[in-house]
Amino acid sequence: MAEQLAGQRYKVSRRVFLKGCTLAATALGLSESMVPRLVEAAVSSERPPVVWLHFQECTGCTEALLRASHPDIGRLILDIISLDYHETVMAGSGRQAEKSLQDTLDRYSGKFVCVVEGAIPTRDGGIYCKIGGRTAMDILAEVGPKAAAVIAMGTCASFGGIQAAKPNPTGAVGVRELLSGPPLINIPGCPPNPISFLGTVLHYFTFKRLPRTDQMGRPLFAYGRKIHDQCERRAHFDEGRFVEQFGDDAHRKGYCLYKVGCRGPGTFSNCPAARFNDVDVWPVSVGHGCIGCTEPDFWDAMGPFYERLPGVTIPGSGGGIVHDAGTVGKAVLGVTAAAIGVHAAVGIGRKLAGRKKEEE
Ligand code: FSX
Ligand code: SF4
Ligand code: F3S
Secondary structure, eight states: OHHHHHSTTOSSOHHHHHHHHHHHHHHHTOOGGGHHHHHHHHHOTTOOEEEEEEOBSOSHHHHHHHSOSSHHHHHHHHHHSEEEEETTTOSOOHHHHHHHHHHHHHHHTTTOEEEEESBEEOGGGGTTSEETTEEHHHHHHHHGGGOSEEEEESHHHHHOGGGGSTTOTTOEEOGGGTOOSSOEEEEOSSSOOHHHHHHHHHHHHHHSSOOOBOTTSOBHHHHSSBGGGTOTTHHHHHTTOBOOSTTSHHHHTTOBOGGGTOOGGGOBOOHHHHOBTTTTBOGGGGTOOOOOTTSTTHHHHSOSTTSOOTTOOOTTSSSOOSSOHHHHHHHHHHHHHHHHHHHHHHHHHHHHHHHHHHHO
């Protein structure tokens, strides 16, 4: 297996391969003993090809994946998925690109995975997003039903995103509004965390089905818990220590950002545990509140972003403490366990990286 991993077909090293699979297994909540199964599925010749469609979006989802300063994770994803069509990274263009899409649809009908990035404008016959002379609506209507599974990558493809913000001039919608038939999963976030995508893909390759989801179609492994219940500033919230203004003393001390607009109490995502990039940060850790980018209609529903999220009881505000001490204790323990889980995986990756350097 080691030779095979480091071998001809894969551009990433065995170390990166194992690190990525370990990270994905941890994010999925699988035990370390499952890593070999994920690796086996990732190197299998039976992996379905992937067709990656770009519609109405900023390409931030692909950028986040490719420029993750976990650069290895981006490379690993491109290695694991057999990418037959992706308008941003493919070498072909024009008619050649369109032909490669048609060839994939002909050869792998019912077998490929379709990833959609971006919303689909539906007003005026869908004319606000056209590729190769065809509307995004037409392309999705042709490609989507032929896919074995569809992954809506990012908040735009999941729920319409900023394009769908009021007054939604182009009639932008997410994939689920237009497509029924193949199993569909949403990986929201603007942009989403590459780990959530990697975990979903490896789950699909390994178990031949998409992971379990919530009512919004988001995988529970990544979107099953509130940001607020995993946040490292939660103790400050519970003790009533808040930033009142950006730049004040409380801000410098790292207190809770709820009063300056943090949407963590109303947002479901794994950001505090998965974090972004090799420098291990996420919005709250660098001093800005969560703006709820994984939630449907967040541009409208979560704003104004710098005012308090309504409907949250603040400890010591006269409304009583939100949880009793036991519940808080369990929540904090849960947070710590989740954070340790993912960071242990990152640690394993780093140790492997260190060992590799020593060997070199
Ligand atoms: Fe949307 Fe993705 Fe936000 Fe951008 O492609 S989720 S605008 S980061 O890029 O679709
Ligand atoms: Fe963290 Fe925001 Fe919750 Fe405060 S309100 S504990 S900063 S998620
Ligand atoms: Fe988005 Fe909030 Fe995470 S803004 S990136 S869901 S911390």
